Amino acid sequence: MSTARNWTFVYEGFEPEDEKHREALCTLGNGYFSTRGALPGAHADEVHYPGTYRAGLYDRQTTTIEGTAVENESLVNLPNWLWLTLGIEDGDALDPRSMAVLEYTQTLDLRQGILTRNMLLRDGEGRESRLTERRLVSMASPHLAALELTVTPVNWSGELEIRSGLDGRVENSLVARYRDLESRHLEPVLTEQVDPETVMLVARTIQSRISIAEAARTQCFEGERRLDGERSLEQEDDRIAERAVVDVREGVAYRVEKVASLFTSQDRAISESAYEAPRFLVGVGGFEEILAAHVLAWKHVWERCEIEVEGREGTTRVVRLYTFHLLQTVSTHTTEMDVGVPARGWTGEAYRGHVFWDELFIFPTLVFRFPEATRALLMYRHRRLPEARRAAREAGYRGAMFPWQSGSNGEEETQRLHLNPSSGRWHPDNSRRQRHVNAAIPYNVWLYHQATGDREFFDTYGAELILETARFWASIAEYDATRDRYGIHGVLGPDEFHDGYPDADEPGLSNNAYTNVMAVWTLCRGLDALEALPEQRRHELQEEMSLDRAELDRWAEISKRMFVPFHDDGIISQFEGWEELEELDWAHYRKEYGDIHRLDRILKAEGDTPNRYKACKQADALMLLFLLSAGELVALFDRLGYAWDPEVIPKMVEHYLHRTSHGSTLSAVVHSWVLARRDREGSWRFFHRAVESDVHDVQGGTTPEGIHLGAMAGTVDLLQRGYAGLELRGDVLHVNPSLPAELTCVALKLEYRNVWMKIDVTRERLTVTGLPGHDGSVEVACGDQRGVLGPGATLEFDL
Ligand code: BGC
Secondary structure (H helix, E strand, O other), X not given: OOOHHHHEEEEEOOOHHHHHHHHHHOOEEOOOEEEOOOOOOOOXXXXXXOOEEXXXXXXXXXXEEOXXXXXXXXXXXXXXXXXXXXXXXXXXEOOOOXXXXXXXXXXXXXXXXXXXXXXXXXXOOOOEEEEEEEEEEOOOOOOEEEEEEEEEEOOOOXXXXXXEEEEOOOOOOOOHHHOOOOOOOEEEEEEEEEEOOEEEEEEEEOOOOOEEEEEEEEEEEEOOEEEOOEEEEEEOOOEEEEEEEEXXXXXXXXXXXXXXXXXXXXXXXXXXXXXXXXXXXXXXXXXXHHHHHHHHHHHHHHHHOOEEEEXXXXXXXXXXXXXXXHXXXXXXHHHHOOOOOOOOOOOOOHHHHOEOOOHHHHXXXXXXXXXXXXXXXXXXXXXXXXXXXXXXXXXXOOOOOOOOOEOOXXXXXXXXXXXXXXXXXXXXXXXXXXXXXXXXXXXHHHHHHHHHOXXXXXXXXXXXXXXXXXXXXXXXXXXEOOOOEEEOOOEOOOOOOOOOOOOOOOOOEOOOHHHHHXXXXXXXXXXXXXXXXXXXXXXXXXXXXXXXXXXXXXXXXHHHHEOOOEXXXXXXXXXXXXXXXXXXXXXXXXXXXXXXXXXHHXXXXXXXXXXXXXXXXXXXXXXXXXXXXXXXXHHHHHHHOOOOOHHHHHHHHXXXXXXXXXXXXXXXXXXXXXXXXXXXXXXXXXXXXXXXXXXXXXXXXXXXXXXXXXXXXXXXXXXXXXXXXXXXXXXXXEEOOOOOOOOOEEXXXXXXXXXXXXXXXXXXXXEEEEOOOOOOOEEEEEOOEEEEEOOOOEEEEEO
């Protein structure tokens, strides 16, 4: 199983039209910074986009659109350290775009985090050159990256020109839809030659005034011998490059090593970024030495993330690719940083590096492998509690109202207007009304607490996040005397196609079932959290929040009397009024447009609106089945005084399934999940879709703008919680597998409450092995069978 093939992605041939897609998938990163897999020497154009991003480094700019000033905060594309070109004498650079490409193979090695490119190129005069590139962004040392180009003149001898530099002439121009918006975020500060082989570039973000320093050292070798050649410098205020000309001979391999460092004024334990960047390189060895430490760090990362499936060729490989991207976005370095987890990883500029509710899909995979990084991501939210309290206050609510899109300081970053590429028109964007993100955050706190048992976090930070969001839900809920129930109005559910009622003047929906039920869930957890706190802390928090008995009684009251809409046949209705909407002629739109993922854009371009139809972008009401077990839902409905029969679930899944365009990659994950136990074939189809989503860019052009981290991590989670059937209930780890026909085995390693274990699922048997090296034990259950798992113990359950 663990063959090299399962650890590599190989692309044969240079394909300009697929280049940006490959660049996103071949992004290398270490949680601190990342660089897309662009050709060295490429500049941003129709084919390439060599983006470099430092996690959580944003800048805010204003643009006037149709008379309205719109402000957007964006993850900033940083100066390009990949700038390295080789050229034959005074001829062209060795570049697949201007030469005949005789061979071209690009390989992403997931196990070692290395991107390799092999090319054989021929210029107009018949001179052939073999080029091998190896690249890494060090997992061992967060500020470090390295690039090695080996060139062998196949049938010529002469002069080789090497140009290596740092290019600060970059903008945020990857996403075509954003190009009318201000895309400049950097201003030059200085360029400098540090020593004969090292240059430095310093820039600053225009609004957030973060200073960024990159230094790069370039050396050329023939075997072990250093070649100095004839050197010169090209220096401007926003870019700097060294040029060296060396004599090369036919058949001899010459190696150019470029080692780069990146520091910013956001970093910890530094004096000043321009002081650190060149200083750091002084102690850094050559490519091989950097590589060895990097490979070791990846080995340790993968040791925590073993996951393999048998039965369907290629699945393990994609699952590893998706895990790889998760680990490059959130790594052990994240624990030292103040960052959230962005929906698109640090791989592109779509959604501007913002943090959404997608955490909900990412944390389950992360928490069982990197609990401390998960904790750091929750701390990102906790630090932004004051901003969330302020947002609630300004909107007339109490508690904490976290933004739908979050960036630097936790204020609402959702754009006010968005461009419909199908029509070229700008529309108001009401997606900020997705208040349900305030259920995702407490849900994640609870998950983290259950999975780790980290009391210190819960008592000091976690409980407060739950209580403040519970308070928000209690304040947004309005009492309706005619129903004698509470309702929540003016919101959007996860399905972004519906941002209001047809012909209504005001945006927003009433009583989105997912929102209302998760609000109740949060209120219940608020009450539980208070109970669970040690006396001293409970007292402190209650005093600090002025949280008295009367308020808690109100929480309890709302949690018993929240309104939830149902259809006559018992199906949970997506929102109040859903049933009155028109049916869409799906066949017509499929025939007319082919790809109807983004039906909203199509309808709006036709002058229509999805608000009129029973048509969802993504799972909405079904999210309830994704987050809560049938048992939990029954208990919640029971509490609410609704007689809800879980027998209705298949009908409910059918109802929404036939009315969803899956315009978000998250949708396939949820649908695979909800079908996992009732329709294994259907579940597999959606699992497969999730597997395909980024490798094949199923949404036609979105992956080049950044991978979809929620769907990626969600795919891994489908294996562990969906198919292996992992479930946290109280203090017991339940494992109830249900493998689809296509899989014969799922094997994974995880940590639950400080106990590392291996879980092997086949059709007949579940084996759980406690790994040595820890003390303590946990209880594991499979159906009615139970056992205690300690170090070195093995539990076997017949299935
Ligand atoms: C989805 C959201 C998601 C966001 C970022 C949108 O297309 O509708 O649910 O949070 O993308 O991934």
